Amino acid sequence: MNIRVAIVDSDRGTREGLAALIRTTPGLRLGSVCHNGHSALCELPAAGPQVILLEANLRDCPGYVGIARLRAAVPGALVVVLSREPNPRAALAAFAAGAHGFVALSSPPVGIVEAVAEVMAGGAPLAPQAARALVERCHVEPLPVVEASELTRREEEVLAGFARGYRAKEVAAWLKVSIFTVQTHVRNIYSKLGARSAAHAVARYGPTARLASARPE
Template sequence: MEDIRVLIYEDNRSLREALCFMLESTEGFLVAGAYEDCTGILRQVREHGPDVLLMDIDMPHLSGIEAIKLVKPKFPQVNILMLTVFDDDERVFEAIKAGATGYLLKKAPPGRILEALTEIYEGGAPMSPAIARKVILNLHTTPAHVEEIARLTARELEILQLLSEGKSMKMIADSCFIAVHTVRTHVKRIYEKLQVHSVTEALAKFHKR
């Protein structure tokens, strides 16, 4: 697998440098760039061609959420992982609606951040457990028809339940005693059966069943 190119936006210098060191010293990751604010984000994304943006919310000049709204229309293929201290409903849902693909709290251990970057690169939507719970309890979407949920196998329902608890794909694989690629295959089938395109949408339908 090619290195995952990560572009970092974090105004705390010590944390920014720590994130750079962590990624540069881990095989499979490449720091495409690191900035203290988002004022030049469109030019920087164009120049660096990142796979994932690792972004804080509260930054000077332009917030992370405002930056997402600039990036997603022009670079829809770029995934965005929020890494922030904020876990209030307003910011969580504003970030997700703007186009964030994942949402972690800064208290997450380094290993979880690396795992989340890999998940998001491979099509997942990593979230801290507390954030995943908020999404399930508060995200308003059209409920799925009963027959949609009925199409899911017992294993698929089990995986959806584990996703709703904030488990990563690796954790689900360990819990179910199956390979990670098998988990991804199940998730793909869940998407097809529920007619959704993301983990967030699937969990919303699962919760509203």
């Protein structure tokens, strides 16, 4: 089943680039393409997108007002904010307003596609700049470690791939499985660890040595 994706961005070039990316990516289907918050609020309720790629700080929706309005107008839709300034403070503000993901607009195409897949899998994709700040905070305030027995061997291998810095597609190649298999494992990992992103899951699982021992069979 294709994931229905809507785009809301004030820049024409950005809209066209994202639209072309969605159209040419297997598993994704382009829905409405809107140039501002007002048009999005008018069109998206009827279109029923599953994921909304939303420009941060739209001119007619200052701050992150647009996130709350879209979530109210399109219940069930997952909002991924695309930011030109992906700093930790902006990410926290977006999540506080109800966003499900926060990605740098400068991300390579594969990064945006993977953000859509991750948010659909129950995760919360986060720009590396903001993720680094979160990891450093976890070093200061360690999270409770989850028992090793809670993950299967294959789930540990998937998590080990993320600990190496791999993206989901790279983990699939490393383990010689399909991207869909990896996404299934990711959903299970997030559920078991109470995590919202790959970085969060790695931090929740504890000592790096535990993951270092996980290798593809």
